[in-house]
Amino acid sequence: MPRWEPQARDRLREAALELFLAHGFDNVTVAQITERAGLTRRTFSRYFADKRDVLFAGSEELPVALADAVGRADPALSPFEAMLSALAEVGDLLANRVQHPAEHSAIVAASPELQERGRTKFAEVTGALAAALEQRGADGATAALLAPVGTAIFRAALDRWARQPGRASLADRIRETAAELAVSMQPVGLSANSGRIPS
Amino acid sequence: MPRWEPQARDRLREAALELFLAHGFDNVTVAQITERAGLTRRTFSRYFADKRDVLFAGSEELPVALADAVGRADPALSPFEAMLSALAEVGDLLANRVQHPAEHSAIVAASPELQERGRTKFAEVTGALAAALEQRGADGATAALLAPVGTAIFRAALDRWARQPGRASLADRIRETAAELAVSMQPVGLSANSGRIPS
Numbered sequence: 288m289p290r291w292e293p294q295a296r297d298r299l300r301e302a303a304l305e306l307f308l309a310h311g312f313d314n315v316t317v318a319q320i321t322e323r324a325g326l327t328r329r330t331f332s333r334y335f336a337d338k339r340d341v342l343f344a345g346s347e348e349l350p351v352a353l354a355d356a357v358g359r360a361d362p363a364l365s366p367f368e369a370m371l372s373a374l375a376e377v378g379d380l381l382a383n384r385v386q387h388p389a390e391h392s393a394i395v396a397a398s399p400e401l402q403e404r405g406r407t408k409f410a411e412v413t414g415a416l417a418a419a420l421e422q423r424g425a426d427g428a429t430a431a432l433l434a435p436v437g438t439a440i441f442r443a444a445l446d447r448w449a450r451q452p453g454r455a456s457l458a459d460r461i462r463e464t465a466a467e468l469a470v471s472m473q474p475v476g477l478s479a480n481s482g483r484i485p486s
Numbered sequence: 487m488p489r490w491e492p493q494a495r496d497r498l499r500e501a502a503l504e505l506f507l508a509h510g511f512d513n514v515t516v517a518q519i520t521e522r523a524g525l526t527r528r529t530f531s532r533y534f535a536d537k538r539d540v541l542f543a544g545s546e547e548l549p550v551a552l553a554d555a556v557g558r559a560d561p562a563l564s565p566f567e568a569m570l571s572a573l574a575e576v577g578d579l580l581a582n583r584v585q586h587p588a589e590h591s592a593i594v595a596a597s598p599e600l601q602e603r604g605r606t607k608f609a610e611v612t613g614a615l616a617a618a619l620e621q622r623g624a625d626g627a628t629a630a631l632l633a634p635v636g637t638a639i640f641r642a643a644l645d646r647w648a649r650q651p652g653r654a655s656l657a658d659r660i661r662e663t664a665a666e667l668a669v670s671m672q673p674v675g676l677s678a679n680s681g682r683i684p685s
Contacts, residue, residue, distance in 0.1 A: 406606070407605070432670075433667075433670060436635055443634075467631065472667070
């Protein structure tokens with residue numbers, strides 16, 4: 288006799304995050320999560336496949352959503368700009384779904400199993416970005432270079448946003464991070480030279 | 487009664503690469519490798535821990551070697567330039583050791599197990615680069631952004647070099663790849679504008 292439980296998914300997620308933070312991901316069972324949330328195992332199974340899924344639910348859509356957004360980007364944009372606009376667009380969709388991003392990051396950082404899972408997930412993102420850039424006309428070598436840089440920008444921006452979620456949108460953090468990277472890659476002396484008095 | 491076998495290591499490596507390419511990494515045994523090389527299991531064990539080690543021997547030194555090279559880089563260089571010079575320096579050491587890089591890449595690309603191993607290995611490279619950049623004075627957020635970009639440049643350059651090893655040194659490929667990335671990140675229209683006739 289299943290009952291409708293108001294906000295069951297959110298209650299389970301909150302209980303799981305609290306327990307993961309307190310005891311470490313490896314030391315928490317689904318039984319402990321459902322007990323803390325005051326819900327049954329059956330309710331848990333309605334929303335999540337396992338305890339890892341509580342953290343990663345929805346992330347499997349990321350590669351397809353990004354590839355799609357790269358494909359829809361303005362054809363006048365360069366490959367890098369198309370990728371950046373896709374990351375910003377999908378980033379904001381993601382940001383609306385992730386609750387407690389800082390806690391989420393801390394839990395993943397503390398578990399080798401979850402880090403490995405994160406690496407696999409981001410490798411899929413990189414693969415999807417590279418394929419979408421090629422689809423859009425970039426040559427293979429360019430796509431293979433730009434895609435992991437896009438993923439690096441996305442991850443760094445996600446981390447910055449997670450530390451201060453109210454400060455800026457994830458999309459803004461992505462653009463800001465990309466701009467910072469571009470500046471970091473300029474040769475030393477270029478900015479100094481630009482202020483030089485012409486002879 | 488161990489005998490000295492001239493070029494035993496190279497013979498084992500060549501036999502392994504040929505078999506991996508012909509049958510796939512998963513379908514080759516150490517016994518088949520030693521048989522093809524005309525050597526014993528005992529000789530194999532003197533050089534390699536297992537068949538995976540034939541492909542990755544020496545790569546465990548990469549993170550430390552890179553961190554070291556970042557630390558020794560000219561203090562006048564920017565963090566990105568210091569990282570690039572470290573990648574170029576260590577890249578050339580690596581290039582001297584890898585034989586048959588194209589075959590090596592093809593074997594890894596065909597095996598999910600080896601790809602996963604490669605991801606872990608490059609995650610260690612990224613971690614070492616980030617730590618070395620911080621050690622050198624970069625702030626944490628900058629180091630966390632630049633390190634994976636350095637790894638992306640390194641991997642893309644390694645791939646380009648592996649396709650045509652005689653064409654350019656790995657160090658040159660690294661610098662060329664970084665320069666190409668910097669250009670890719672410029673806004674569209676910038677290069678067109680630079681040729682604009684001033685009003």
